[in-house]
């Protein structure tokens with residue numbers, strides 16, 4: 116039953132229930148005071164009726180009310196909820212609500228009170244100010260020896276989205292500003308100054324109600340023990356306890372927009388081929404006048420000729436081959452070859468030694484994973500012309516004359532990345548003059564995508580290059596096109612993707628052609644920038660943009676070259 120502030124009868128009817136006559140049941144009169152609208156009535160209802168705050172009550176315009184004390188007489192449930200056991204003492208707690216208007220006469224409520232719960236709102240600094248200036252003096256005036264508990268109500272507003280709260284409230288309600296919200300220290304300071312225990316509550320979050328009333332009961336029983344010292348059952352009553360802190364609700368997760376992944380039908384590698392970010396191979400055509408950039412991991416997983424080329428040992432072994440091929444070389448050449456070989460060995464050991472250095476640890480890890488390393492000295496980026504490849508002039512490289520038709524030589528060189536312009540160590544492959552750019556690109560594009568782009572050049576030349584590279588499926592595709600049976604090429608493309616997916620898996624598991632190492636909590640993971648870039652926009656941004664990952668020192672494993 117609610118009594119409006121306008122009504123004269125203030126719900127202060129006398130208790131006539133039986134608890135007052137029960138032996139060893141301590142009936143405690145707890146008066147709840149504080150400014151208007153700080154949450155006294157809701158706090159009482161939460162304890163007396165287990166009432167929580169409905170959305171409607173929360174948003175409804177506040178109407179001053181008091182909770183009627185005769186509920187203990189007329190409502191069996193309320194009477195039962197008043198009974199409790201605190202520190203082994205059976206109690207019956209009688210809550211007395213009061214009006215918040217300062218000028219109202221509350222002496223009847225204070226009379227014979229055992230404890231006063233003094234409330235303020237944690238979203239209303241004035242209500243806390245009035246605790247010191249108005250409420251505390253009033254309580255001390257009417258019941259000087261009654262213990263007091265200070266309570267900060269509406270704790271949930273400290274963590275709420277105030278804009279949303281203000282929007283949801285009625286237009287006439289005074290908006291709550293962020294500066295209105297009181298931190299816990301402010302309540303503790305006042306409580307300390309007044310020498311009373313302090314608690315915080317939220318009916319919305321259902322926090323602190325039991326803390327407040329259990330400790331109010333303790334305060335009342337301790338005070339009673341002083342007066343009624345013969346009551347031995349009060350011996351175990353403790354002083355009001357400290358409140359466990361409130362665990363604020365988790366803030367909502369930030370909304371992160373994740374772009375759609377690129378389509379998985381082979382288009383993504385195609386765009387990487389057209390815009391070769393993080394390229395690690397440079398083909399030189401037409402005596403070095405035409406350049407085509409590419410990525411080892413794509414070429415090697417779709418063409419075994421390229422796999423063999425990129426896993427070829429360009430260091431000592433290459434030179435030995437050279438030596439075998441030209442066994443009649445002079446002594447000077449022999450010395451020069453030996454010198455290059457030693458240099459390669461020295462570079463390798465230096466790399467391993469540097470592992471202790473934090474900056475290169477990840478990269479060296481890559482080296483160790485690949486069982487060795489080899490670096491060339493940085494040159495001025497000048498590319499040697501056809502016929503210049505010999506072990507005597509290059510730190511790591513070899514001529515490919517007897518190795519495969521169409522190939523002239525392979526070596527390592529610092530080359531500017533075609534997209535970022537930053538120098539990268541690349542494998543430079545010099546091709547025979549007969550290889551034309553258009554058809555060669557058509558072949559490479561097939562190795563990236565599994566599709567034949569018929570517009571890229573003379574199909575007969577495409578077929579010839581496919582033959583040289585032993586890409587027989589592509590040659591068959593050309594034949595299908597020439598026979599007007601292009602529809603059969605779909606099956607070839609499907610088989611291409613299945614085959615390549617398996618080879619990529621193998622490269623991933625072994626770290627072959629890896630050009631980046633992820634340093635994780637529990638180890639290192641080698642990976643391939645081209646694969647990451649072509650299937651993840653974030654990776655593309657990381658390796659293309661101004662992030663340090665796009666230009667940190669890179670180390671290339673010997674087997675990948």
Ligand SMILES: Nc1nc2c(ncn2[C@@H]2O[C@H](COP(=O)(O)OP(=O)(O)OP(=O)(O)O)[C@@H](O)[C@H]2O)c(=O)[nH]1
Nearest residue numbers: 151152153154155156157173179180215269317318
């Ligand atoms: N967010 C929030 N609002 C609360 C809480 N407790 C009470 N309120 C709201 O605060 C307003 C006042 O609550 P009451 O319990 O009626 O306040 P009162 O101190 O009894 O007010 P008077 O009757 O004027 O003395 C109401 O709109 C309640 O919905 C709480 O824990 N959190």
